[in-house]
Amino acid sequence: MALLEVKELKRGFGSKTFGTRIEVLKGVNLEIKKGELVALMGPSGCGKSTLLNIIGGLLKGDSGKISITSQENNYNYGTKNPNRVVDVRRNGVGWIFQDFHLIEHLTAIDNVALSLEISGLTEREAEEKARLALTKVGLRDRIDFGVEQLSGGQRQRVAVARAIAGSRPLLLADEPTGNLDIESGNDVIKLFKMLTKSEKTNLSTNGYT
Numbered sequence: 001m002a003l004l005e006v007k008e009l010k011r012g013f014g015s016k017t018f019g020t021r022i023e024v025l026k027g028v029n030l031e032i033k034k035g036e037l038v039a040l041m042g043p044s045g046c047g048k049s050t051l052l053n054i055i056g057g058l059l060k061g062d063s064g065k066i067s068i069t070s071q072e073n074n075y076n077y078g079t080k081n082p083n084r085v086v087d088v089r090r091n092g093v094g095w096i097f098q099d100f101h102l103i104e105h106l107t108a109i110d111n112v113a114l115s116l117e118i119s120g121l122t123e124r125e126a127e128e129k130a131r132l133a134l135t136k137v138g139l140r141d142r143i144d145f146g147v148e149q150l151s152g153g154q155r156q157r158v159a160v161a162r163a164i165a166g167s168r169p170l171l172l173a174d175e176p177t178g179n180l181d182i183e184s185g186n187d188v189i190k191l192f193k194m195l196t197k198s199e200k201t202n203l204s205t206n207g208y209t
């Protein structure tokens with residue numbers, strides 16, 4: 001059984017009455033299995049971010065179905081309001097953004113541990129998991145560095161550590177290399193490949209340049 005299943009997903013924006021309606025997703029079908037690394041590619045404005053945002057529980061579709069089936073949990077959504085899919089965001093998917101979304105004046109480890117504490121782990125458990133995740137992404141020697149002391153590529157690796165630390169079955173990345181130079185971008189993609197092999201997590205990424 002696929003880990004992620006998207007069925008006939010539709011989403012448009014604007015109003016028919018005012019003639020501003022555009023249909024962006026016109027019945028998307030997608031299946032991703034455990035351990036797969038999938039890249040969505042297409043011209044600007046074709047709906048890649050829209051699709052990821054709906055899968056990530058940040059936006060609702062107009063019609064269609066989404067399911068995530070993992071060992072621990074099942075999530076069924078697609079047209080539910082974002083406020084009704086809190087569990088998807090908390091336990092189902094992890095996010096990696098183009099502009100990292102880190103807290104600048106905290107250290108690498110505090111950035112990763114903070115999100116784990118928010119999801120209910122004790123300070124000690126959170127620190128332990130954060131340390132492990134940062135080691136996995138190759139930042140063991142930067143654990144106590146402030147984010148502002150890190151390069152772009154290192155910052156993105158902190159964000160990847162944060163995403164994998166929560167042990168979510170699916171990771172979503174919207175243009176994760178968009179703010180990086182070619183070399184650091186390639187390193188992030190290599191890291192994704194390594195993680196999908198070793199972690200058995202899934203990763204859907206949008207555009208890697």
Ligand SMILES: Nc1ncnc2c1ncn2[C@@H]1O[C@H](COP(=O)(O)OP(=O)(O)OP(=O)(O)O)[C@@H](O)[C@H]1O
Nearest residue numbers: 013014022024042043044045046047048049050051
């Ligand atoms: N909240 C919104 N309100 C109105 N239109 C929107 C909204 N979000 C997206 N759109 C429109 O939907 C279409 C798809 O946008 P989306 O951001 O998903 O594209 P994309 O494939 O991610 O593009 P890019 O490669 O430039 O990031 C665009 O025409 C965009 O203007």
Ligand SMILES: [Mg+2]
Nearest residue numbers: 048049050174
């Ligand atoms: Mg986009």
